[in-house]
Every structure is written in C-alpha cells, then in structure tokens.
Amino acid sequence: MYLTLRDRPGGKPDPASRSRVVPRVATTVFLLGIVSLLTDISSEMVNAVLPLYLTAEMGLGVLAYGFVDGLYQGVSALLRIGGGYAGDRSNQPKWVATVGYGLSALSRVGMLVAHNLGAISAVVTADRLGKGLRTAPRDAIIADASDPKGLGRAFGVHRTLDTIGAAIGPLVAFSMLLLVPGDYNSVWVVSSGFAFVGVAVIVLFVPNHRTKLARRAQSIGSLLREVTGARLRRPLIAAGLLALFTVGDGFLYLSLQQRDHLAAKYFPLLYVGTNLAYLLLAIPFGRLADRIGRTKVFLGGHVALLCVYLFAAGPFSGGVATVLVLALIGTYYAATDGVLPALVTPLVDAQARGSGIAAAQTVVVLARFASSLAFGSLWLLLGSAHALYLVAGLLAAALALALWLLRNREAPVT
Numbered sequence: 001m002y003l004t005l006r007d008r009p010g011g012k013p014d015p016a017s018r019s020r021v022v023p024r025v026a027t028t029v030f031l032l033g034i035v036s037l038l039t040d041i042s043s044e045m046v047n048a049v050l051p052l053y054l055t056a057e058m059g060l061g062v063l064a065y066g067f068v069d070g071l072y073q074g075v076s077a078l079l080r081i082g083g084g085y086a087g088d089r090s091n092q093p094k095w096v097a098t099v100g101y102g103l104s105a106l107s108r109v110g111m112l113v114a115h116n117l118g119a120i121s122a123v124v125t126a127d128r129l130g131k132g133l134r135t136a137p138r139d140a141i142i143a144d145a146s147d148p149k150g151l152g153r154a155f156g157v158h159r160t161l162d163t164i165g166a167a168i169g170p171l172v173a174f175s176m177l178l179l180v181p182g183d184y185n186s187v188w189v190v191s192s193g194f195a196f197v198g199v200a201v202i203v204l205f206v207p208n209h210r211t212k213l214a215r216r217a218q219s220i221g222s223l224l225r226e227v228t229g230a231r232l233r234r235p236l237i238a239a240g241l242l243a244l245f246t247v248g249d250g251f252l253y254l255s256l257q258q259r260d261h262l263a264a265k266y267f268p269l270l271y272v273g274t275n276l277a278y279l280l281l282a283i284p285f286g287r288l289a290d291r292i293g294r295t296k297v298f299l300g301g302h303v304a305l306l307c308v309y310l311f312a313a314g315p316f317s318g319g320v321a322t323v324l325v326l327a328l329i330g331t332y333y334a335a336t337d338g339v340l341p342a343l344v345t346p347l348v349d350a351q352a353r354g355s356g357i358a359a360a361q362t363v364v365v366l367a368r369f370a371s372s373l374a375f376g377s378l379w380l381l382l383g384s385a386h387a388l389y390l391v392a393g394l395l396a397a398a399l400a401l402a403l404w405l406l407r408n409r410e411a412p413v414t
Helices: 015-019 027-057 062-074 077-090 093-113 117-145 148-179 184-204 220-227 230-243 249-260 268-292 294-313 319-336 339-347 350-382 384-405
Strands: none
Touching: 027 062, 027 093, 027 117, 027 148, 027 184, 027 249, 027 268, 062 117, 062 249, 062 350, 077 093, 077 117, 077 350, 093 117, 093 184, 117 148, 117 339, 117 350, 148 184, 148 268, 148 319, 148 339, 230 339, 230 350, 230 384, 249 268, 249 294, 249 319, 249 350, 249 384, 268 294, 268 319, 268 339, 294 319, 294 339, 294 384, 319 339, 339 350, 350 384
C-alpha cells in the first residue's frame, strides 16, 4: 500500500497524482484502519463465541439466537442515518465516530454481567448502536481524504486492516478457551481492553479531518431529499433486496458445525478462515472495482454468496468443503463491504456524503435484520439445508432484479 505524508480532500486531488496509475492512500485512511483493527479484535472475540455461548452454554434455541443475530445485524440502523447526518451537519465526523467507538467499548464491559437473553440483547444493542453511529462518519472521512479515482482501493485498504483485527480476534478467543475451557468472562475482559485502546488511538492520533469543500449547513429535509433522490433510489433498492437474502455468518457456521460435527473449541476458527480470505482479497477487489466498475464487483460478491449457500447445504462435507465455504464468504465480504460505499459516494453531493453512505448502510442492515429473524424460523421449519436451498433460489432471483436496477447507475469518476 502507498501512504501519503498528508491527506488530500476527495474533491481536489493533487494534479501531480493524475498521471499515476494507482492513487496513493491517505494517512488518515491508514490510521482509521488501525482503529478498526483494534475494535474488530474486540468485537470478533465476542462475535466468534457468541453463537456457541448462547446455544451451548446458556441452552438457548436457534430461534433465540436468530433474535440476537437479528439485533446484531439490524439495530445499528437506528443510528446510521443520525451518525451520517451529525457528521455532515457538524463538520466534525471524527468526534461523532469517537462517540460510537466509545459506546461499543463500554458494551464489552456489560458482557460480564449479562447472564440471560434480555441482558445479552441489551449489550448487543448498545454495541450495534455504537457501530451505527460511527460507521458513516468514518467512511465519509475516508472518502474525503481519498482521490475519487481510488475510492475502491482506499476502502479496500481500510477493510484490510479492519479484517486483520477480525482474524486476530477469534484466534485470541480460541486460545483463551483452549487454555481455560468455558472461561467466557476472560474473553469479555480482554475484549474490553482492545476496544478501549482503539478509542484512545482515534482520540490521540486520528486528525480531525474535515472536508475542505465550501459548504453550508444543510437542513434535515435537504439531506433527505439528497439521499432519496433519483440517483440513489435504484442502488438503495438493489442493495436492500440483496441483503434481504443474506444469511448471517453465525447461522452458516452453526450449520457447518452440525454437518461436520466440529468440536465446540474449534468454532472460533471458522471466523478466522473467513477473515483470512477477506484480508487477502479486500485490496485486490477494491482496485478491481475502480478498474472495471463497482457495480460488477458488488454483484459478483453476491454470486459468491449464492455459492456459499449451495456448498454449505450440499452433500459434501469435511475439511476441504468447509474451507471452500469459508473462502467464499470472505470473497463475498471483500467484494461488497468496501465497494458499496465506494459505489454510493459519487452519487451524492459532497455536503451529504456521510448521509448518503449511511442511507445505503441503513437499508442493508435493516434487510439483514429481517433476514436473520426469518432464517431462524426457516431453520426450525425446514432444517438448515433446505432453508439454505430456499434462500439460494430467492437470492438468484434477487440478483437478476438487482442487475436490472443497477444498469447505468454507476457515476463516472473524473
């Protein structure tokens, strides 16, 4: 990766950089990646053991896990628009993001006293509200600091650092539970430590980067008109439709564990496999999106997800089949997670950049919330394999419709 010695606003790239084939990645992007790395170590330590903790340790059923996973996937939608708007309105996106990181860090401490479904649901809600508040302002900073021609790569670099943390977190949790089986409280304590270090990094080292573009304070009404305008409408519908048939990772991993009779202590390693694939592919897919089009890569990621369902539900089992599924899940995330904000950013005015990104992310997490609740019910009614086949068919139909919705909707990069 390339790092600049100073940041350049997205609206005014350095003239000297126009001749470069690969735009440089701003220092701010790298620093925010470090914050995300530390935060994801913390969050993935919890996330990697939570499905097993709820179903095996606490004895809750798969429907109860579906409710918690739905909260994990969807509750952040409550603050995503608010976070994007607060960052745009105040022109202080760093501090809006910092509050979100701080709220998630505090929620880790709450796991120490959460011993029933209601308490765990409250802790998960607090964590996801923090994520909802911070994500859009943080991504707006990345967009503002980056060359428009290299947005996919900039988000790819950030997501790569983020995913390094997401790979380390389950390894730390696995090592701790391997040494002291069943000692979940130690996992919660160490997770809290990483989260608070991440908050310290953003406070002390990330510059309070604000857009250099002239702007005036916008009303809520004007921002809403921007994010619901014709340029964004079809991409938002397509992203939400595809997310509606996105099964949560925890369900996929539980399905693999039951199919392959995987020992509980190895469960966190499933997250590691996915995150390693994501780590290897995030930057290449970001660069590919800048080169051939972000829409193509985004849809291609959902084709990989369709293959995940077919392989996870299919008759093949064992180590090779499991590794293939994990690699495809990582491929899906690498092709969609950073590519979606890169796709949306050129479609909205710079004054509403955070709100536009937040709108897309809100649509996705609300759809995933509904998906988690529905899939838990389908699992009980049909079994995991038949439920996955059904969702695969629905996703294939959604892909065809999304392809039509996204035709000619990608803004040209100048």
